[in-house]
C-alpha cells in the first residue's frame with residue numbers, strides 16, 4: 001500500500017475551514033485572491049499559464065485518468081491511474097485468466113513477467129537489461145538485498161561487522177535492517193547520510209541509504225556516497241522509492257551494488273503494485289538470497305529437493321508472482337513511452353521552484369517553513385513544508401481540492417509528478433494554502 005494517511009488524531013487547532021473549492025485558475029478579480037492586474041495572484045497565474053503553454057510534457061497528462069477539479073500532489077505516495085490500465089487489467093482478468101486459464105502462464109507470458117517488467121522499468125533507473133526483477137513489496141526486497149549484501153561482504157573477507165543505516169529512513173527500512181543485521185551478525189549504526197563518509201571504516205559491511213528522504217524530500221548524493229562506500233570496501237544498498245520515475249538514478253553508471261524501490265509512487269503502478277530488486281550483474285553469481293523460493297530455482301519445474309539458484313536477477317524471485325498487479329504495472333509503464341527521465345527531472349525542478357515561489361508570495365510569512373532543500377542538487381520531486389497543525393491544514397487543503405499529504409508531526413508534503421502535474425496546479429495549491437492561513 002502507499003503510505004497511509006492517518007486521520008484519527010485529535011485536532012489541535014483550526015485553520016480557516018469550510019471554504020468552497022478553489023477555482024482552477026487564479027484569474028484576476030475572481031474568488032482566488034486579491035485579484036486585479038498586477039496583483040500577485042494575477043502575475044503568478046499568468047506565469048503558470050505561460051509555463052504550461054511552453055511545457056513540452058504537458059500533453060502527457062492525457063495519458064492519465066484524473067478527477068476533474070482536483071490538484072493531485074500526492075503522486076509521491078500513490079501515483080495517478082494511467083489511462084491504459086483499466087482495459088489492460090480487464091483483458092488479464094476476462095481473457096487471460098477467464099478464458100485461457102492456466103495456459104496463460106505460457107501463452108500470456110505470465111511466468112516471465114517479473115524479469116520482463118524488470119527490463120521495462122530498468123531504463124528509468126539507469127540499469128541495463130537483466131538486473132531488475134519485479135515482485136513482492138519493497139520491504140521484502142529490502143530484506144533480500146540486505147541479507148544478500150551482508151553475505152556478499154562476508155564472502156569478500158572477515159572483519160566486517162557493521163551496517164550503516166540512514167538514520168532518518170522510512171521506518172520499514174530500519175525495522176528490516178535491524179532484523180537482517182541480527183540474522184547476519186552485524187551491528188546497525190544509524191547514520192545521517194551526510195556523515196556516512198566519516199563513519200565508514202574497515203569494519204563496514206553494508207550501507208543502506210535512501211536516494212530521496214520521504215519526509216523532507218532531500219536528495220542524497222548517490223554517486224558520491226556509493227563511491228565512498230566502495231572506497232571502504234563495503235556494499236551499497238539504495239532505496240529508490242522516492243526517486244525512481246522522478247529523477248535520473250544511474251544505477252549502472254554509479255556502480256550501485258543493490259537497490260530496491262516501489263512502483264506505486266512516481267511509476268504509477270497502482271495501490272500495492274509490486275516492488276523491484278536490482279542486483280548488479282557483477283554480483284549476480286554470488287548473490288545468495290535469504291528467500292530462495294521455487295520461482296528463483298534454476299529448474300523450477302524439476303521439483304527437486306535441492307535448491308540451485310537461477311542465473312541472473314531472477315534469482316531475486318521468490319514465489320508465484322502477483323499477476324494481476326504485475327500486469328497492471330506493465331501497462332502503467334506505457335505512460336513513459338517516448339519520455340526521458342531527464343526531461344521529467346527538468347520539469348520537476350521547474351515545478352518545485354515555481355511552487356516555492358508561489359508559497360513565498362501567497363502564504364503569510366512565518367506560517368510555513370520549507371524543509372526541502374532549495375539547491376537543485378539536494379532536492380527530490382516533492383516540497384515539504386513544516387507548519388503547526390499540519391494534519392488539520394492538509395485536511396482543509398484536501399477539502400478544497402488540493403491533495404497532498406501529511407507526515408507526523410508537522411510536515412505537509414506536496415509531490416510533483418511531472419507526467420501529470422502542471423504549473424497551474426502548483427499555483428492553485430499555493431494560493432489555496434495561502435487562503436487557509438489568510
Ligand SMILES: Cc1ncc(COP(=O)(O)O)c(C=O)c1O
Nearest residue numbers: 003137138139170172214241262
Ligand atoms: C522510502 C520507502 N521505503 C520503503 C517503503 C515501504 O514499501 P512497501 O510498503 O512496499 O514495503 C516506503 C513506502 O512508502 C517508502 O516510502
